Amino acid sequence: MSGHEIGLDDGERAVFRPAGPLTGSLVPPADKSISHRAAIIGAIADGPTLVVNYLDSDDTRSTLSAVAGLGAMVNPEPLNAMPEQFTIEGVGPTGPRSLGRIDVGNAGTLMRLLPGWLAGCDGGLWRMDGDASIRKRPVDRVAIPLREMGAEIEVTGERFPPIRIDGHRLHGITYELPVASAQVKSCVLLAGLSAEGPTTVIEPVATRDHTEVMLAAAGADIERSPGRVTINPGAQLELDEVEVPADISSAAFFIVAASIVEGSRVVIDRCGVNPTRTGIIDILRRMGADIEVEPLSDGKGEPIARITITAAPLTGTRIEGAEIPLAIDELPIIALAACFAEGETVIADAEELKAKESDRIAVVVGALAGFGANIEARDDGMRVIGTGGLRGGSVDSHGDHRIAMLGAIAGIASQEGVTVDGMDAAAVSYPNFQQDLARLQG
Numbered sequence: 001m002s003g004h005e006i007g008l009d010d011g012e013r014a015v016f017r018p019a020g021p022l023t024g025s026l027v028p029p030a031d032k033s034i035s036h037r038a039a040i041i042g043a044i045a046d047g048p049t050l051v052v053n054y055l056d057s058d059d060t061r062s063t064l065s066a067v068a069g070l071g072a073m074v075n076p077e078p079l080n081a082m083p084e085q086f087t088i089e090g091v092g093p094t095g096p097r098s099l100g101r102i103d104v105g106n107a108g109t110l111m112r113l114l115p116g117w118l119a120g121c122d123g124g125l126w127r128m129d130g131d132a133s134i135r136k137r138p139v140d141r142v143a144i145p146l147r148e149m150g151a152e153i154e155v156t157g158e159r160f161p162p163i164r165i166d167g168h169r170l171h172g173i174t175y176e177l178p179v180a181s182a183q184v185k186s187c188v189l190l191a192g193l194s195a196e197g198p199t200t201v202i203e204p205v206a207t208r209d210h211t212e213v214m215l216a217a218a219g220a221d222i223e224r225s226p227g228r229v230t231i232n233p234g235a236q237l238e239l240d241e242v243e244v245p246a247d248i249s250s251a252a253f254f255i256v257a258a259s260i261v262e263g264s265r266v267v268i269d270r271c272g273v274n275p276t277r278t279g280i281i282d283i284l285r286r287m288g289a290d291i292e293v294e295p296l297s298d299g300k301g302e303p304i305a306r307i308t309i310t311a312a313p314l315t316g317t318r319i320e321g322a323e324i325p326l327a328i329d330e331l332p333i334i335a336l337a338a339c340f341a342e343g344e345t346v347i348a349d350a351e352e353l354k355a356k357e358s359d360r361i362a363v364v365v366g367a368l369a370g371f372g373a374n375i376e377a378r379d380d381g382m383r384v385i386g387t388g389g390l391r392g393g394s395v396d397s398h399g400d401h402r403i404a405m406l407g408a409i410a411g412i413a414s415q416e417g418v419t420v421d422g423m424d425a426a427a428v429s430y431p432n433f434q435q436d437l438a439r440l441q442g
Contacts, residue, residue, distance in 0.1 A: 014423040014434065016411025018392075021263030021311070022440040026254065030055035031247035031272050032429050034210050034302065036109045037186070038242040039063045041214050042088035043072035043096075044117055044193065045237040049088045052243045056082035058428050062105035062130075066114060070096035093117070093194045093237065098124040098167070106131050106357065106399070106428060112142050112183040113211075115165055116190030119151035124167035133357055133399050135161050142187045145175045149191055149199070172197035172233070179352060180325045182207035182276075185229070189215065189222075192231040200230040205322040208276040213302065214242065245272035245304045250430045252280050252330040254440070257409045258309035259289045260340040266440060268307040270296065279327030281307075283334060287314040287341055316343035316386055324349050329356075331381075332364045332406050338384035339373045340413065347381035357400040357428075367395040367403065371410055371418065392416035401428040408437060 035055040040063065042049035054060065061078065068074050073089040096118065104110045111134060118126050129135075140159045147153060152166040172195045175188055185201045189211055192199025204227075212229055216222050218239040221232035251268045258266035273281075273293060281291055290312040297304040314337060319327070324347075327334065331347055338345035353360040365377040368384075372391030375384045392414035397404035404425045411418030426433045 012424045013421050015419050016408045017417040019412035019441045022258050022261050022266050024440050025267035026436050027269045028246045028250040029430050030244040034244045035060045036063050037210050037214050039067050042239055043067035043090050044093050045090035045218055045239045046092050047238055049239040050241040052085040054244055059107035062107040063110045066102050094121050100126055102128045104130040106133050108137050113186050115142055116187035118165045119146045120170040120191050120194035121167040122169050126165045129162035141184050145188050148173050170195040172199040174200040176202040180205045180207050186211035189231050195233055198230050198232045203227050205325055207325040245302050246270045248272050248277050249329045252333050253405045253409050255309050256333045256337045260413050262311050264311040266309050271307050273303050273305040279323055280330040287317050288312055314341035316341045316345040318346045320348040328352055332360055332402050335364050336410055339390055341386040345384045350381040358398040363398055363403055390414040392418050394419040397422035397425040399425050401425045
């Protein structure tokens with residue numbers, strides 16, 4: 001039996017049955033990380049920013065709603081569907097509305113980036129909160145450096161949302177990230193836009209650099225060197241236009257699916273291939289995956305490519321150190337690929353997985369073990385002994401979009417199929433995921 005079917009109980013359960021080869025092409029949703037930053041930096045900029053191919057998802061709508069609530073004008077305003085392009089009229093680095101409550105929904109990127117802007121807006125007072133899931137995600141890692149810059153920030157239990165921000169004049173600092181995090185780095189850089197003196201962030205290993213790329217495009221006075229980025233305040237920001245490429249983190253599920261379902265060949269078009277995001281391609285190629293990358297962009301802005309994946313036998317590998325930030329969001333689906341590989345795969349130095357929408361070490365290991373995988377959790381990752389396949393079973397998404405989609409791919413590649421409870425969580429980043437998967441199954 002092939003294909004998948006949606007359960008009829010409450011609309012949130014889906015059954016994904018074993019499938020034949022996946023064939024065809026698709027363009028995944030726009031990049032979520034870049035979409036968030038386009039809205040936030042567009043709101044900080046002076047004047048209008050044209051945004052093309054913004055992701056239409058729950059998280060990114062939360063970000064648009066937040067910046068609109070702070071005074072930025074979005075035209076045309078999204079209603080039932082995101083327009084192909086729209087303009088954000090920014091309010092400037094120190095110009096947001098000075099009072100208000102901000103609902104971030106489930107958008108962790110918004111929760112961690114926006115305080116960097118607001119903390120330096122003297123005289124403002126904001127309260128940021130979200131859904132039950134967001135209240136379990138730590139924000140102390142952004143509160144700590146912002147307080148060093150002079151910010152007045154209160155977080156719940158010294159660690160979690162809601163966040164109360166009392167805007168003050170900030171001063172620049174040199175901050176060494178204790179744990180590599182693009183979100184914390186971005187928050188500190190945004191705070192540095194209005195701080196007194198330069199602000200420098202030192203990274204233990206490289207993380208995604210979309211914020212730096214976009215700030216530089218907007219005219220920020222930014223200096224970059226390996227492991228170090230400095231922003232000097234005072235430059236006028238004019239972003240003008242942002243084209244958001246397809247999201248490689250969304251494409252990752254089909255990259256793995258095409259690699260492990262025998263006979264598959266899938267083409268992913270117009271996909272972002274920023275070097276700080278292509279860890280999954282490097283890792284899978286090392287495991288033996290057949291992946292071709294054809295550049296499509298002109299070398300300006302974010303790089304874009306056509307990716308062709310053909311099914312191939314995989315072998316285990318070790319993933320650790322500097323490679324982890326380049327594939328942090330893709331590690332769950334890489335763990336699934338490891339179940340189909342020959343030999344041992346170890347994921348280490350990935351404590352960050354515990355601070356995502358769910359504890360992705362515990363949840364991924366529990367899910368894959370339930371499907372029949374030989375897998376164990378470790379404090380900083382997991383160990384997988386590839387068995388060449390999975391039996392199947394059921395999984396609760398825990399409200400985590402990546403766990404929902406992992407369950408779906410596990411189902412079509414398994415012997416018996418997988419039932420996913422909470423499949424609606426996929427809409428956070430990939431609203432048309434099930435339709436695209438069905439189309440590749442023919």
